[in-house]
Amino acid sequence: MNQEKYIAHHLEVALQASKSAGSLVLEAGKAKHISVRSKQKNDFVTETDQAAEEHIIGILKEHFPDDAIFGEESGKTGTHERGRWVIDPIDGTTNFFRSIPNYTISIAWEMEPFKPLVGVVYNPRQEELFWASKGHGAFLNGQPIRVSDVDDVSKALMVCVPPHRRHDLADEYFERMRRIFLATSDFRSLGSCALELSYIAAGRFDGYFERCLGYYDLAAGMIIVQEAGGKLESADPGQPFTDERCD
Numbered sequence: 058m059n060q061e062k063y064i065a066h067h068l069e070v071a072l073q074a075s076k077s078a079g080s081l082v083l084e085a086g087k088a089k090h091i092s093v094r095s096k097q098k099n100d101f102v103t104e105t106d107q108a109a110e111e112h113i114i115g116i117l118k119e120h121f122p123d124d125a126i127f128g129e130e131s132g133k134t135g136t137h138e139r140g141r142w143v144i145d146p147i148d149g150t151t152n153f154f155r156s157i158p159n160y161t162i163s164i165a166w167e168m169e170p171f172k173p174l175v176g177v178v179y180n181p182r183q184e185e186l187f188w189a190s191k192g193h194g195a196f197l198n199g200q201p202i203r204v205s206d207v208d209d210v211s212k213a214l215m216v217c218v219p220p221h222r223r224h225d226l227a228d229e230y231f232e233r234m235r236r237i238f239l240a241t242s243d244f245r246s247l248g249s250c251a252l253e254l255s256y257i258a259a260g261r262f263d264g265y266f267e268r269c270l271g272y273y274d275l276a277a278g279m280i281i282v283q284e285a286g287g288k289l290e291s292a293d294p295g296q297p298f299t300d301e302r303c304d
C-alpha cells in the first residue's frame with residue numbers, strides 16, 4: 058500500500074472508531090448517576106472514559122495490530138516504528154459527568170512524534186465530526202473548514218484556560234491572561250481542548266492559550282488546526298512538545 062493510501066486507511070479507521078466510541082459515551086451519559094474518581098487535583102476519570110478507550114483501542118488494533126498506542130487512561134504500548142495512535146477517549150470529562158454537551162472523542166495518528174498525520178475529533182452530543190489528514194485539508198461533517206480571517210488582534214475571540222491542576226502557576230498565568238485580555242476582544246472556554254482547537258480550525262475562535270496540556274489533549278486538534286491553515290506552538294517559546302503534562 059502506498060503512503061497516501063496508508064494514511065487514508067488510518068483516517069477511515071479513526072473516523073469509524075470515534076463514531077463508535079461516541080455512541081458508547083452518549084449512551085453511558087444517559088445514566089442517572091455517573092461515578093467519578095479523582096486521579097489528582099482537578100483531574101477526573103469515569104468508568105466510561107476507560108470503557109471508551111478500550112473500545113477505541115480494540116477497533117484500532119483489529120486493523121493495525123503493530124501500531125503503538127498512547128492513551129490517556131491506559132498509557133503507552135508498542136514502539137513508534139509502524140506509527141502511533143494518540144487517544145483521548147473523552148476530552149472534557151468534567152463536562153461529560155455534568156451533562157454539559159462540550160466533550161469529544163479525540164484520536165490522532167502519527168509516524169513521527171508530535172507530527173500527527175491524521176486527526177479526528179467527534180462531539181457526539183452536537184453531532185459534529187471534525188477531521189484532517191496531512192495535505193488533504195480539514196473538514197467538519199464533510200465540509201472543508203478554514204481558520205478565521207481576523208487579522209486585527211483587537212478583534213480576536215480567544216480561548217484562555219486557567220491552569221486548574223497547577224494553582225502554583227496562577228500568578229504567572231493571570232498576568233499573561235491579563236495581557237491577552239487587554240489586547241483582544243473577548244474570551245471563551247469550553248472545557249475540551251480538542252473541541253476548542255477544532256473550533257479554531259472552523260474559524261469560530263481566533264486563538265487559544267493554555268498551560269500544562271497533555272499531548273493526548275491536543276494531538277488530533279493540532280493536525281486539524283494545521284490543515285485548516287492555523288499554527289500551534291508550545292507555550293514555552295522554543296520548547297518542543299512532549300508526551301508528559303507539566304504536572
Ligand code: IPD
Nearest residue numbers: 147148149150218248249250274
Ligand atoms: C481536559 C480538557 C480541558 C483542559 C484540561 C484537560 P480531560 O481534558 O481538555 O479543556 O483544560 O487541561 O485535562 O481531562 O477532560 O480529558
Ligand code: CA
Nearest residue numbers: 145148149274
Ligand atoms: Ca483531555
Ligand code: CA
Nearest residue numbers: 129145147148
Ligand atoms: Ca480525557
